[in-house]
Amino acid sequence: MEIGDDGRSVARYVGVDLREVGDWEAGEVIGEATSPLHEHLRAPGGGIRTGALLTMCDNVGGFCAGLAALPEGWVVSTNLSLTLAPRRVRGPMRLRSTVLRAGKAAIVTDVRVTDSGADDAIVADAVLTSAVLIPEGGPPHWARPAHMQAPPPTGALAPLVEWLGIRDVPGEPAGVVELDITDAVRNPWGIMHGGVTASLVDVAAERAGAAHLGLPVESADVALHFLAPSRVGPVRATATVMGERGDGVVVLVEVRDTGRDRVAARAVVTARPAA
Amino acid sequence: MVLDASYPPAQHMLRDLALTVEHHEDGTSVGRLPVADALLDGHGRVRAGILATLVDAIGGGLAAYAAAPGWIATADLDLQLSGAPTEVAAIDAVGRVLRAGRSTVVLAVDLFAGPAPLGLATMTFAVLPRRASNPVMPADRATGPQSFISGRASGFSGPALDAFGVRTVDAAGGHVELEPHPYVENSLGAVQGGVVATVVERAAEVALSHAAGRPLQPVGVQLTYLALAREGPIRSSVEVLGIARPAIDGLGNEPRWGSARVTLVDEGANRRTTIGRVVATRPIKRSVQERSVQERSVKEPHGDR
Numbered sequence: 336m337e338i339g340d341d342g343r344s345v346a347r348y349v350g351v352d353l354r355e356v357g358d359w360e361a362g363e364v365i366g367e368a369t370s371p372l373h374e375h376l377r378a379p380g381g382g383i384r385t386g387a388l389l390t391m392c393d394n395v396g397g398f399c400a401g402l403a404a405l406p407e408g409w410v411v412s413t414n415l416s417l418t419l420a421p422r423r424v425r426g427p428m429r430l431r432s433t434v435l436r437a438g439k440a441a442i443v444t445d446v447r448v449t450d451s452g453a454d455d456a457i458v459a460d461a462v463l464t465s466a467v468l469i470p471e472g473g474p475p476h477w478a479r480p481a482h483m484q485a486p487p488p489t490g491a492l493a494p495l496v497e498w499l500g501i502r503d504v505p506g507e508p509a510g511v512v513e514l515d516i517t518d519a520v521r522n523p524w525g526i527m528h529g530g531v532t533a534s535l536v537d538v539a540a541e542r543a544g545a546a547h548l549g550l551p552v553e554s555a556d557v558a559l560h561f562l563a564p565s566r567v568g569p570v571r572a573t574a575t576v577m578g579e580r581g582d583g584v585v586v587l588v589e590v591r592d593t594g595r596d597r598v599a600a601r602a603v604v605t606a607r608p609a610a
Numbered sequence: 611m612v613l614d615a616s617y618p619p620a621q622h623m624l625r626d627l628a629l630t631v632e633h634h635e636d637g638t639s640v641g642r643l644p645v646a647d648a649l650l651d652g653h654g655r656v657r658a659g660i661l662a663t664l665v666d667a668i669g670g671g672l673a674a675y676a677a678a679p680g681w682i683a684t685a686d687l688d689l690q691l692s693g694a695p696t697e698v699a700a701i702d703a704v705g706r707v708l709r710a711g712r713s714t715v716v717l718a719v720d721l722f723a724g725p726a727p728l729g730l731a732t733m734t735f736a737v738l739p740r741r742a743s744n745p746v747m748p749a750d751r752a753t754g755p756q757s758f759i760s761g762r763a764s765g766f767s768g769p770a771l772d773a774f775g776v777r778t779v780d781a782a783g784g785h786v787e788l789e790p791h792p793y794v795e796n797s798l799g800a801v802q803g804g805v806v807a808t809v810v811e812r813a814a815e816v817a818l819s820h821a822a823g824r825p826l827q828p829v830g831v832q833l834t835y836l837a838l839a840r841e842g843p844i845r846s847s848v849e850v851l852g853i854a855r856p857a858i859d860g861l862g863n864e865p866r867w868g869s870a871r872v873t874l875v876d877e878g879a880n881r882r883t884t885i886g887r888v889v890a891t892r893p894i895k896r897s898v899q900e901r902s903v904q905e906r907s908v909k910e911p912h913g914d915r
Contacts, residue, residue, distance in 0.1 A: 413714060413734070414686065414716075414734060416686070416688060416832045416834075416887070418832060418851065418869050418871070418887040418889065419851075419869070420851040420852035420869060421851075421852040421853065421854035421867070421868070421869070422852055435834065435836055435882075435885060436836045436837070438736075440713040440714075440736065440737075441685070441713065441714070441736060443685075443834060443836065445885065457849075457851050457852070460851060460871050460887055462686075462832070462834045462885060462887075464685065464686065464734065464834075466713060466714070556690070556830055556832070556869070556887075556889055558688035558690070558732055558832055560708070560709075560716050560732055560734065562708055562709045562716060563709070577692060577727050577730055578691075578692020578693060578694060578726075578727055578728075578729075579692060579693050580691065580692050580693040580829050580891060581693065581827075581829065581866065581867055581891025581892050581893075582829070582854070582866065582867040582889065582891045585690045585691070585692050585729075585730065587730055598708070601708060601718065601732065603688060603690050603730045603732060605690060605830060605889065
């Protein structure tokens with residue numbers, strides 16, 4: 336199923352429905368979102384893929400940061416960190432984002448993810464830092480209070496790895512994966528969506544961690560820094576296991592836009608044995 | 611290289627840590643932290659918060675060069691530790707700038723315990739307009755064994771936590787307290803970033819260990835600095851995100867790891883200063899530590915970094 340190529344395909348794929356609930360007339364920005372946890376977002380072990388969760392947090396936290404940058408500016412993600420709670424998600428999920436700090440150059444938002452299917456137990460806690468920019472032609476217009484709706488998919492979508500076109504790189508060790516920059520993975524500004532970078536990091540870390548430990552693992556805690564936009568592609572992620580510890584392995588992931596020969600992102604991921 | 615004769619003062623935690631930091635012409639910075647008993651947790655490992663102080667010291671110097679003539683403020687710090695043992699004479703660190711933009715500087719710091727990789731850190735600094743009170747970085751980077759934090763040996767007479775003044779009020783709630791004083795302050799008169807990390811780490815350690823019913827050891831710290839902590843007291847609160855226990859029957863119910871969100875508030879200023887997320891695991895068994903060292907020694911010989 337095609338879900339459009341207007342720069343919002345990724346948002347529709349992860350399927351969050353976001354409403355502004357704060358006192359926006361007083362300058363308060365709070366966003367609350369829901370996601371039904373579609374089948375195509377599930378991890379092989381049954382929970383949600385960490386890449387999908389990171390994408391949702393990037394969407395929700397970034398949208399709230401953008402609202403906080405209005406009326407002159409909008410934002411671009413600069414770094415996203417996430418800590419997972421040790422529990423399997425049933426869904427649907429609820430995401431709530433608040434502004435922790437709003438400066439002239441950067442806005443920091445947090446995103447708290449809870450599981451409506453498990454008495455709103457905490458699933459993950461994320462913080463997104465966004466840089467404020469002044470887009471050519473002005474920032475996007477949103478009627479306030481804002482509502483960013485994801486139409487429900489009309490058919491089955493491919494799982495995240497397939498939908499994004501993530502593939503192993505022949506001749507490279509486990510943990511080296513890449514994808515092409517198609518219109519579906521671009522954001523409204525024409526560069527690769529931050530959630531897609533996060534998903535690439537997730538898959539690379541999982542492959543490297545599984546090869547190192549010899550058993551299935553899941554990406555858990557992630558600290559992802561966006562260093563440069565990916566515009567050309569293919570975009571390659573190279574994951575290297577740096578050491579073991581009590582909860583899994585620590586993995587360094589470098590993301591490179593091979594078409595520009597530039598490092599696009601760096602992430603440090605903890606990959607834990609899948610429950 | 612003395613940036614400012616008045617900082618750090620004669621009695622200061624950076625001097626007692628005996629840190630040395632060298633800034634090199636190739637853009638890297640190398641740091642060394644002598645390991646002393648004062649820096650260890652109850653399981654014989656150097657505290658994650660202390661290691662974050664080493665990272666912060668290196669990162670601050672690197673970022674100051676990269677941001678010149680502007681000045682800098684720490685925005686975030688992520689530190690993830692492996693299971694390598696810290697029973698070495700010193701922890702070494704190598705830092706480099708990943709990106710230097712108009713508004714932010716991003717850098718990486720790799721930690722080593724002898725030949726073994728010990729941890730990976732990533733930091734972001736916000737670039738600020740220069741104030742008259744900010745130190746001036748020399749035009750030429752120093753090379754060789756020079757440091758703005760001079761020290762010959764660890765100056766602690768007891769645990770660093772006690773010297774910093776970190777006091778546990780309530781373990782169950784992760785309520786830890788610190789009163790700002792010159793010994794732990796940075797050049798802006800606020801609590802130094804590494805000390806903030808140590809408070810966050812300690813708060814999570816006591817709360818997670820209480821929730822787990824057994825000691826858990828912080829191995830990962832994600833920090834977001836929101837405001838300077840200068841008035842005091844600085845107080846923490848902790849939300850335990852969860853404690854992981856084996857999902858397989860027959861392996862018992864012993865907790866394996868836990869994660870927590872920590873909030874620091876400057877009570878005097880009535881504002882939130884820091885958000886932290888901490889992961890803590892069972893204290894690492896010796897066999898895992900040795901295995902990690904052996905693997906790294908083979909794959910990444912000392913000197914290749």
